[in-house]
Amino acid sequence: MSTVKRPYQGTHKGPEVTESRTAAALVLADLRGGQLLDASFERRTTLLDARDRRWVQELVWGMLRTRARLDAILADRVRGGIAKLDADVADLLRLGTYQLLHMDSVPPYAAIGQTVQLTKQRHGIGASTLANAVLRRIDRERAHIEPVVPADPLDALAQQYSHPRWVVQRWAARWGLDDTARLLSANNTPGGIVLRPYGIDRAQLVALLDGAGVETHEVPGVPDSVRLAGSVALTELGAFKQGNCYVQDPAATLVVQYAQVEAGSVVADLCAAPGSKALELSRRAAMVIASDRHGARVDRMLHGFGRLDADRLQVVIADATQPAIVPVDAVLVDVPCTGTGTFRRHPDARWRLRVSDFAVLGALQKRILRAAATVVKPGGLLVYSTCSLELEENDDQVATFLADHPEYSVEPPSPGTVPDALLDGGLLRVLPHRHGFDGAFAARLRRAA
Numbered sequence: 001m002s003t004v005k006r007p008y009q010g011t012h013k014g015p016e017v018t019e020s021r022t023a024a025a026l027v028l029a030d031l032r033g034g035q036l037l038d039a040s041f042e043r044r045t046t047l048l049d050a051r052d053r054r055w056v057q058e059l060v061w062g063m064l065r066t067r068a069r070l071d072a073i074l075a076d077r078v079r080g081g082i083a084k085l086d087a088d089v090a091d092l093l094r095l096g097t098y099q100l101l102h103m104d105s106v107p108p109y110a111a112i113g114q115t116v117q118l119t120k121q122r123h124g125i126g127a128s129t130l131a132n133a134v135l136r137r138i139d140r141e142r143a144h145i146e147p148v149v150p151a152d153p154l155d156a157l158a159q160q161y162s163h164p165r166w167v168v169q170r171w172a173a174r175w176g177l178d179d180t181a182r183l184l185s186a187n188n189t190p191g192g193i194v195l196r197p198y199g200i201d202r203a204q205l206v207a208l209l210d211g212a213g214v215e216t217h218e219v220p221g222v223p224d225s226v227r228l229a230g231s232v233a234l235t236e237l238g239a240f241k242q243g244n245c246y247v248q249d250p251a252a253t254l255v256v257q258y259a260q261v262e263a264g265s266v267v268a269d270l271c272a273a274p275g276s277k278a279l280e281l282s283r284r285a286a287m288v289i290a291s292d293r294h295g296a297r298v299d300r301m302l303h304g305f306g307r308l309d310a311d312r313l314q315v316v317i318a319d320a321t322q323p324a325i326v327p328v329d330a331v332l333v334d335v336p337c338t339g340t341g342t343f344r345r346h347p348d349a350r351w352r353l354r355v356s357d358f359a360v361l362g363a364l365q366k367r368i369l370r371a372a373a374t375v376v377k378p379g380g381l382l383v384y385s386t387c388s389l390e391l392e393e394n395d396d397q398v399a400t401f402l403a404d405h406p407e408y409s410v411e412p413p414s415p416g417t418v419p420d421a422l423l424d425g426g427l428l429r430v431l432p433h434r435h436g437f438d439g440a441f442a443a444r445l446r447r448a449a
Helices: 019-032 037-044 050-065 065-075 087-102 106-125 124-145 153-161 166-177 177-186 202-212 250-259 276-281 295-307 346-350 356-373 395-404
Strands: 194-197 226-228 243-249 267-270 285-293 311-319 330-333 376-386 408-410 427-429 440-447
Touching: 019 037, 019 087, 019 295, 019 346, 037 050, 050 065, 050 087, 050 295, 050 346, 065 087, 065 153, 065 250, 087 106, 106 124, 153 166, 153 177, 153 276, 166 177, 194 202, 194 276, 202 226, 243 276, 250 330, 250 376, 250 440, 267 276, 276 285, 276 295, 276 330, 285 330, 295 311, 295 376, 311 395, 330 356, 356 376, 356 395, 376 395, 395 408, 395 440
Parallel strands: 267 285, 267 330, 285 311, 330 376
Antiparallel strands: 194 226, 194 243, 376 440, 408 440, 427 440
């Protein structure tokens, strides 16, 4: 993998590069180094104001959602193809092209001039000359710029919706081309911010948001949640700062509702970070033991719970493969997974995913599920969940577990707990292209008394 060159040290003239564009370039460098998008974005935009942070997010997330199409456009205008370029130069060209073609608020001269100057700073005059020529040509041709559509339908979908071809191929084999196209399109549609009220009811939260000038909408299937309209600086909202709400995609809410833990029970959430499912469980449970193996993730979880002044939660650092707790009434394991159900929120994940991840994560999921079973009381409940769409991580894991643990069986929740359309043989299955939320899977497994 190409690494970022040291910044070019020669003298140069030109417009000063904005902090926002510099931050975007640094985030992409972090991604190439193996960091996750959300964490890099938070670190690289700390000093930016809310408006600039939103601009960087629009640029980076948007570029990642359209990367394959941008590459097809650039491939016809870069001699030798984009694959031969330094990886950082290629990313800078993608950023500049995205601004030209998709960000109407950015004047063409700014998109070109800033990208050229940033390329010069990072790679020198030769690379900046290339960037200038390529971006000016794209600007001239923008009114009719469309890459050639590949003859192979899978290649065409991969290019049109910017997903790796092998991912498109496996989904097409499962759902067919039409449904796959709808899924790919859903993955490129921003999910928006959905809030859950905490310590107040939905009507009170809506009133607080309305008072702050924030438009809200209902969430079909999850009536207590509130969807925010448009772009909102969440950390500047009084309702958020005062601990009256927290962020949770409807799919995650549905997993906890599907779990239907008994009121007054003791529940362990063994893979709890960032903590929203533990919060949701605490609405019914007498106590939720929320654990994660990574201290930094536990610290963030504690910070989030502290903002809400949450109670009935005990936070610990612990490895889910070796849970050091006495058996409890219910255990939730929201296991590490490929996250293919969350591509709309994490567009970097589609480009980071490898075929080998299924074997590596599958082995870990199996270990966690088996370990979790040892700390469920007789007659208790074990809930296995993922944010994956893949059968290997979902149905196959549950089938293998049940074959090895005859004392467990699938037990659907009570009728009406979640919409019937989300249940598949007693299992919860949320699909972005059919239900409009992030993808999620859960299995409710009852241990014999």
